[in-house]
Amino acid sequence: MATPSDGARTVTARAQRADARRSVEAILGAAVACLARDPEASVVEVAAAAGVGRVTLYSHFKTRADLVDAALVRTVERADQILDGTDTTGDPVEALTRLVASSWQIVDQFRNILLAATRELPAERIRSVHDRILRRIQTLIERGQRTGALRTDLPKRWMLTTVFSLIHAAAEDAAAGRVKVDQASGLITATLVAAFTPPGAMVPAVASGGQRL
Amino acid sequence: MATPSDGARTVTARAQRADARRSVEAILGAAVACLARDPEASVVEVAAAAGVGRVTLYSHFKTRADLVDAALVRTVERADQILDGTDTTGDPVEALTRLVASSWQIVDQFRNILLAATRELPAERIRSVHDRILRRIQTLIERGQRTGALRTDLPKRWMLTTVFSLIHAAAEDAAAGRVKVDQASGLITATLVAAFTPPGAMVPAVASGGQRL
Numbered sequence: 045m046a047t048p049s050d051g052a053r054t055v056t057a058r059a060q061r062a063d064a065r066r067s068v069e070a071i072l073g074a075a076v077a078c079l080a081r082d083p084e085a086s087v088v089e090v091a092a093a094a095g096v097g098r099v100t101l102y103s104h105f106k107t108r109a110d111l112v113d114a115a116l117v118r119t120v121e122r123a124d125q126i127l128d129g130t131d132t133t134g135d136p137v138e139a140l141t142r143l144v145a146s147s148w149q150i151v152d153q154f155r156n157i158l159l160a161a162t163r164e165l166p167a168e169r170i171r172s173v174h175d176r177i178l179r180r181i182q183t184l185i186e187r188g189q190r191t192g193a194l195r196t197d198l199p200k201r202w203m204l205t206t207v208f209s210l211i212h213a214a215a216e217d218a219a220a221g222r223v224k225v226d227q228a229s230g231l232i233t234a235t236l237v238a239a240f241t242p243p244g245a246m247v248p249a250v251a252s253g254g255q256r257l
Numbered sequence: 258m259a260t261p262s263d264g265a266r267t268v269t270a271r272a273q274r275a276d277a278r279r280s281v282e283a284i285l286g287a288a289v290a291c292l293a294r295d296p297e298a299s300v301v302e303v304a305a306a307a308g309v310g311r312v313t314l315y316s317h318f319k320t321r322a323d324l325v326d327a328a329l330v331r332t333v334e335r336a337d338q339i340l341d342g343t344d345t346t347g348d349p350v351e352a353l354t355r356l357v358a359s360s361w362q363i364v365d366q367f368r369n370i371l372l373a374a375t376r377e378l379p380a381e382r383i384r385s386v387h388d389r390i391l392r393r394i395q396t397l398i399e400r401g402q403r404t405g406a407l408r409t410d411l412p413k414r415w416m417l418t419t420v421f422s423l424i425h426a427a428a429e430d431a432a433a434g435r436v437k438v439d440q441a442s443g444l445i446t447a448t449l450v451a452a453f454t455p456p457g458a459m460v461p462a463v464a465s466g467g468q469r470l
Binding site for chain 1: 375376379380381384408410411412414415418419421422423425426427429430433435436444447448449451452453454455456457458459460461462463
């Protein structure tokens with residue numbers, strides 16, 4: 045049975061766990077904010093912004109890569125929630141255009157976090173963090189293939205790679221000033237819609253709003 | 258006028274420079290060989306393979322990133338020479354298919370060096386090292402646009418990004434086992450040929466050898 049002193053220890057342990065959770069939340073929030081401003085933001089800057097000491101930060105995140113990873117995971121979780129609001133029903137080509145447009149808005153907003161992740165984490169890790177978002181795209185591709193709107197002669201996984209890598213390449217291009225932010229979504233869509241048109245079929249013209257012309 | 262002792266110093270300095278050049282060549286050759294085998298190859302492994310001490314290696318390459326950068330530059334120089342042998346005349350779509358096929362063979366052969374570079378260097382640096390190769394592709398795209406074979410409604414720079422990022426994405430996919438090495442070139446080509454078809458035109462079917470069907 046618990047003695048009073050055991051009980052006091054339990055309360056203390058519980059308070060410490062709550063403390064730790066608050067620290068982690070503060071650090072994560074600060075990491076997302078700092079990295080969104082500056083992909084090179086240091087661990088020291090993040091600790092200062094979170095109002096915790098470096099020792100506390102390092103007790104939760106052993107390396108800068110761990111911190112960037114956690115910030116990416118948090119950002120992609122939010123992105124996935126935002127994408128819940130995108131209508132992916134109806135004409136698959138138009139739905140793909142809407143999904144790309146929403147994804148681009150999110151990628152552009154959090155572009156610096158993606159750049160930080162690209163510099164700090166293996167490409168495979170970045171892809172696997174996007175798993176839920178990739179599944180949204182895959183579901184849409186599968187539907188487009190069933191209806192005949194999208195080509196069926198390429199493996200789904202490669203089509204997924206095409207979507208993922210073009211959106212991320214556009215983020216690099218925008219960061220480097222090669223592509224204008226407000227044109228990127230249209231470029232990605234125009235490229236993907238043509239890329240996924242079945243051989244022998246006509247490439248549809250798509251308006252920037254996503255409607256077939 | 259040079260005194261005999263000045264002359265001796267000049268001879269020594271010249272010998273030292275020749276020595277340094279040989280060391281750099283040995284280190285670069287070892288770096289390309291080691292990284293091609295294992296993208297995680299360490300500086301110590303490269304020094305051992307080059308038959309030089311770590312101090313000598315670090316006197317020429319201050320960081321592992323510098324070494325990977327030099328290995329990438331050397332590899333891309335060779336790639337550019339190999340691409341000299343690829344016929345980019347004739348039908349632009351067929352020429353693009355041949356250029357992609359040759360590029361893929363090189364990327365596949367040196368895939369680990371590219372992976373090492375992706376982990377160690379900024380994406381922009383990797384792209385700028387490929388400048389001469391990108392210009393080959395750009396020249397072909399421009400010719401295809403002039404003849405009407407390729408779409409003109411997308412900026413050339415974005416079309417270049419599309420080619421570059423899909424070839425490199427295929428390398429990641431091949432490394433991760435998502436794409437079979439001997440199918441990658443066909444997938445990239447099929448995707449690009451459709452992506453670059455003018456809206457309103459029919460996506461051509463292209464054989465794996467690059468001929469229009």
